[in-house]
Amino acid sequence: MLRFIAKRLVSGIVLLVVVTSGTFFLAHLAVGDPTAGLLGNNATPAQQDALRARIGYDQPVLTQFRQWFSRAVTGDFGTSWRNFQPVADQIALRVPVTLSVVMVATVLSAVLGLAVGVACGLRPGGPLDRVLKLASVVLFALPGFWVSLVLVTWFAIQLKWFPAIGYVSPDRSVGDWLRSITLPSVSLALGAIVMVAEQLRNGFLQVTNQDFVRTLRARGLSRRRVTMHVLRNASPAALTTLALMFVGLLGGAIVVEIVFNLPGIGSLTQSASQIGDIPVLLGLTAVTVVFVVIVNFLLDLVLGWVNPKVRER
């Protein structure tokens, strides 16, 4: 077990290093000279030179990378090129907002995906199963921001059940916090719910036809008990999908945050990308990859618990 954890940890760190380094060079390649974006087109060459010196852009790329990397491993992501605030502080301020939305969306996907998936798996071809099939086709493809625009128009503007925009911290009012993240979470979760449900349903049907299920029933076990066996055997694919969905939700959250005007990392990513604020973008990449690594690690733990064969690999 310890070896398993150590292995996952190492592979997570490798992923983190590869992705952030890759993003570093990609960003430098893509952005080119950042001073135009940061200062506007009317800056004098002297102003540009001063800024380049201040942000270290006059150094060779490899030197910049070495400096950035040696500081990043200690958790110091430098300062923003725009307002010279520490990157870590800006991100830390915004992470709770994004995490609120994404976590609620993930929980919704897990719970509703489980319920719908099992219900459809028990009665394939039934009315609910047919609805799921149609819904999974459409909702999987429609982007979250499209769904969120529809939801905003309907539930926030027409019915006025939820606020159209803005975020309320749970420190101030838990009820308002929930109301402020309901629509964003739901618009993100809809696609993930049907994906998880579809995976679970298909796995459920596959397992139902396996030999050991007949044997369990032949032992006299009740339908409910046999279903629990089937569910456990069918869950790995759905769990893997859920973890993949989490990654997708982090990306989808960027656009949804803009629609709902939430001060999360999504809106920060957008503004940083528009002016080429590389330190902020790198910090954001690192934070998201860390989330992904954590979620994948949890997934591996759960998969190992569900199916003992995985543990021995």
Place this chain on the structure above:
Amino acid sequence: MTAAPFPATLAPVKRIPLWRRYLRRPLGVVALAVFAVVVAVAALASWLAPYDPNFVDFAITHAPPGNGHPLGGDSAGRDILSRLLAGAQTTLYGAVITCVAGLVLGVPAGVSAGYFGGATDRICSWISDALQSVPGMIVLLVVAAGTGQNFTVLMVALGVFLAPGYYRIARARALAVRKEPYIDAARVAGVTNARILRTHMLRAVYAPIIVQTALTAGIAIGMQAGLQFLGIGSASTPSWGQMMNDGFQNMLTYPLILLWPSIALGVTIAALAFIGSTLADLVSVRVELPTRRGVARVRQALEAGTSSGTHAHQAADCALRIENLRVGYASPTGVKKVVRGVSLDAAPGEVLGIVGESGSGKTQTLFSVLDLLPPGGTAVADGIWVGGEEVSRRSPKERAALLGRSIGYVPQEPMTNLDPCYPIERQLAEPLRHVHGLSKAEARQRARDILVRVGITDPDRVLAAYPHQISGGMAQRVLIAGAVAGRPSLLVADEPSTALDVTVQAEVLELLRELQREYGMALVIVTHNFGVVADICDRVVVMKDGRVVETGPVEQIFRRPADPYTAELISASLDDAEGRDELDETWLDRRTAQEGAR
């Protein structure tokens, strides 16, 4: 193998081209038509558009539909219809770039990884997994930070993030095809890897790749619009995402501006999604439970049927008695009858063998006794008696209540009949606790005792083990232990020794015989092997094509088989047992005879 609903004789499937089967699906046809319209509109946009999409006329700022502007004007005073048409062009162009990039990266990598395996597979799969765990949107925004104006580069980057979808499918298909004998044959015949990859592999992956492309195109269009919504892409190229952003800014005052591009985007994506799902449906088979009407049709087809086979005992004295059992499955070509009027019986303490080749219906007969036919199967009988009581008219729930209490079941394949996710202890103790009401400690003790009884020398290790940690012979002993743990009066066994090594086979049969005597159970054993019958059976039922050919005591059947089929089966089984020397001799004889004939 014997559990397959349609053994041996399956009607040959007619090969109808994919596109013709597609055209029979109304939903698919509608989706395709809608998409064709979008493509046509995009292609003809410059002729169809009433105005230059970028021409600004302040008079129509926020204008409602009408006055020569069918959809009105946007917040900058541009004609919405013209921009929508030009946007379709942008959208499809981007989708094509993304799909091509994904295809070119994902498919060759996936096919090679699946075909060559080893390091190629590990490296490619690691890259694919890594790409999937990177939030693509953020990296795309990084790319866009510098190259925001270069739409093509951005769409290629998007294709890189969608490549893992192609990779996974191509790899899985290549892996499956790699194991097919004809690929080995081609390699042995000296066909080069490159040629095999070109001919066989591409043919194997093409159908799922088309499905994946339809889905990828839908996702690509969605993400593209998301990026444009965030303000990425040239301001002078009209796009749906950009228009949605404009509409979003004016959502409260001029909701129509948001409505048009949203409809265009939603309809296009939905059309692609439905095309993809219709295609996916056609290339894969979706399992569905039979409809009530289907079951009624099978029942009707099974109504008539003459009985075959005889009874040796009074109904009330039987541990098991089957009267005129028929089993059928609904199939596209009608009703497939796999058991056509079987009657047999077994008294307490008797060992009855059911013998026949694959597809004779013997396993289906057994599953009908358990009321555990595979989905789609329907059994009809004049009567099924268990322990002297008629049960065939009882509800499924009452039938299920017999299992584990009156009837024990020993399956054929030991390794697939244990739940891989639970340790052995749980699998033995769960029925004891929840069916027989034992406490946790009692159930554990009973499970341990019974493992010792079936000849397992280290019961504590086996109890703690998972199924993949024990041998096939041991797993079969565990399954026998599970079958007799509830002290049933009737034990049914489906080819209990077939999947085992020869030495273990004899031990397992001996164990079944011992347990049967010790508990005074009736044992019904299904087999294709007359050797097994000779070993342990008292009486035997010979089945062929779903009917009983003959029934009788073992010695009688062996000495004077009444039916030529029985004689054939017996001699075939005895051939199996022939010594190596005899086999060589027969082979030599045959060859001499052949050479003489020339």
